Amino acid sequence: MKFITLVILAATTIALASCSVVDEQRNGRYQLSDKWLPLLDKELSKWEVWMGVPHASVKGLPYGTYTTNNMNVHGQPERAMGLNNDVKKVFEVIEERGNPVLKISGEVYGGLTTKASYGNYHLTMEVKWGQKKWEPRLDKKRDSGVLFHCQGAHGAFWRAWKACQEMQIQESDFGDYIPLAGPSGVIQTATEKPLPNNNKYDPDGKYKHIISGYSHASSEPDLPNGQWNKVDIYAVDDKAVFVVNGVLVMAIEDSKGANGLPLTFGQLQIQSEGAEVYYRDINIKRINKLPMISTTPLQLTRPPKGFTANIPATEFINRQNQQFPLSDQQNVGNWTLRTDLTDEFNESEINTQRWFPNNPYWKGRQPTYFDNSNVSFKEGEAIFRVNQHGDLPLPEGYTHSAGFLKSKQRVLYGYFESEAKLMDAPWVSGFWLTMVEKDWWTEIDIAENCPCVDGQRQTINSNVHVFRAPADKGNVKKHFSKPKKYVYPKELQNEYHVWGLEWTPDFIRFYIDGYMFREIINTHWHQALAINLNNESNKWFNAIPDDNRLDQEYRVKYVRVWQKPE
Structure with a gap:
């Protein structure tokens, strides 16, 4: 008992x-x-x-x-x-x-x-x-x-x-x-x-x-x-x-x-x-379940297999002014700001003189559909989110929506810079240049990163593409690209970073936080290109939508363009 x-x-x-x-x-x-x-x-x-x-x-x-x-x-x-x-x-x-x-x-x-x-x-x-x-x-x-x-x-x-x-x-x-x-x-x-x-x-x-x-x-x-x-x-x-x-x-x-x-x-x-x-x-x-996360730290003593170089933590530049590119604060390059292309995102609405409110030429890589409901402007930033389309039905094959801004003007050569905080979710945050024409299609990727995906938190992706080019511009019939990967000393999604591109008739240079991490000879990139900002899923980066992480944001403080006097 x-x-x-x-x-x-x-x-x-x-x-x-x-x-x-x-x-x-x-x-x-x-x-x-x-x-x-x-x-x-x-x-x-x-x-x-x-x-x-x-x-x-x-x-x-x-x-x-x-x-x-x-x-x-x-x-x-x-x-x-x-x-x-x-x-x-x-x-x-x-x-x-x-x-x-x-x-x-x-x-x-x-x-x-x-x-x-x-x-x-x-x-x-x-x-x-x-x-x-x-x-x-x-x-x-x-x-x-x-x-x-x-x-x-x-x-x-x-x-x-x-x-x-x-x-x-x-x-x-x-x-x-x-x-x-x-x-x-x-x-x-x-x-x-x-x-x-x-x-x-x-x-x-x-x-x-x-x-x-x-x-x-x-x-x-x-x-x-x-x-x-x-x-x-x-x-x-x-x-x-x-x-x-x-x-x-x-x-x-x-x-x-x-x-x-x-x-x-x-x-x-x-x-x-x-x-x-x-x-x-x-x-x-x-959350309702525990995530799958790597238990292996990324070793930075030398570049891992498949990476080109480690980016040193001591080489970044402290900004002294907002007038000139971060990598050239003394304006040795004699840069002049293109105010008609630059946007500080200080308004509460899109500047329709500079940007298309979406991509008028591309509806998105499945399963991501580009919809302007995913881009907003507040606190001096352009903010890219996902799945803000509400009850709007998506086309067949699309399960999620994301944001896109495309410049109305095209630019040939110059210095392009943006300060942004990447999404901490399985969506690629992009700052890139491209133009698709009947016989000419090239692309330069300034920032195309997905640090939230396992193994990519410190990975900087750098690439240039030629999809096709006319006879007098290289006579390219089959797509080629020049991808490289670099190791950043910290996780990329934790802070704002300044992404820069110096594009001339002779060379193309890539920068992060004022440090030049890549330079290539300009053999094919002589087409005037539009500026793009977007977030999207992308199977090439294992950036597959995760419905538990739909609240993250890609935040862009500004896009600035400089050119040299002719």
Whole structure:
């Protein structure tokens, strides 16, 4: 009888816990859609701040504030500075190019905590280190962390953070896994026996171990200090994966809370832990399944097979003015801006003097149909999206729509430049020149990239085409091209980049961020060409539409054209 009673009590406990989870989901604590939800604004309106116990070295605290030299103490969270009592302004928002950036001083341990709880999501952000470090970590690695599935009271771990799962953000240790204050998870390793606080995730490992302490990521693809790193957490049910700069470094399954029940949702926390650190572009959206992501970092010591060269990270040019091409800020080339071809996209509508609102000559490569509903103008940018056509029926063979702008004028030779942020979705972002005539058809691809596709996050594609040419222009009857691939030192989709093309009767030069990465002799490209901006699917780049990622944008700040006086 006692056994039956215990079983009933256990079942009742589990049922009540399950109901609690359902209630959490029903009461609006987290409501995500398949569109990105920005979590960061200048008011930190979606967050609350918990400040832990300051180190004894911290100055300028209110009289009576409890401090200690021993930070690694559990219990007595009432000794912490507490909720929304950030008198040292450890967490503050600054602006970068008009966008919010979270600055964490690190002086006092604490956690910036979302007011809402979330489950089944893709969380993405960028992070880089500042300069300052504080006691007790002056002689240790810079440290922070992204905590997820946080539940229970504040201050459960070291009086600073909730019980949770942690994606470690630490110098040379991005993506390590640490359960805090009781939770656990299972990871795959190459070792038959678990190694306390020293397990390492191995995507090819034969063994699985329950982890309640520290575990290392499979690789460390974080970038040097001062550079922005992209980090992602994909969490579905009781599973999660950590991705650092496009590389999957940790996979967790069978996540459980301190009570032994499945841990599938919770608040988010971003740690202050003794180091100055910056976070930006913090966004979250709903997902229903975990993605397939490579676990192999791209090695940059030499060009991978099939690549022409690595682009050095130290050769980019800082812009001094907007008058001249980025690669020629002193205007040694004697360039004159063509104002009739240049567009800064400062208006809220298309400039019909410069652009066709679509491509009048090409409806798109299946399955992508070009429709002008996918191009909008706001915040000084042309924005290309997908599937904005609403109820408009698409022609047979087309399943998705995308955007296109084509210049009404054609140009022969000059310097062409655009600053743009590529789509972080399986769609090619394009900035290119072409013209199709009866007996003459050539093309120059300035930017034609799809960094979201596995293995292409740092890939720059460069190409020129001749599809046909008349007898006096090369007599080409069969298409040929000259494709090259280059390795960029960071993921391309994370930031805006300046794409440039210098096109003369003698040579064609390709630039990114002011650095010339390719030069070819101009043997066939003497046809006046139109300027194109577009996004599209493209099987040649494995850019196949993904309905879980329809909310991304290709954003173009400007198109500028210079020519030399005749």
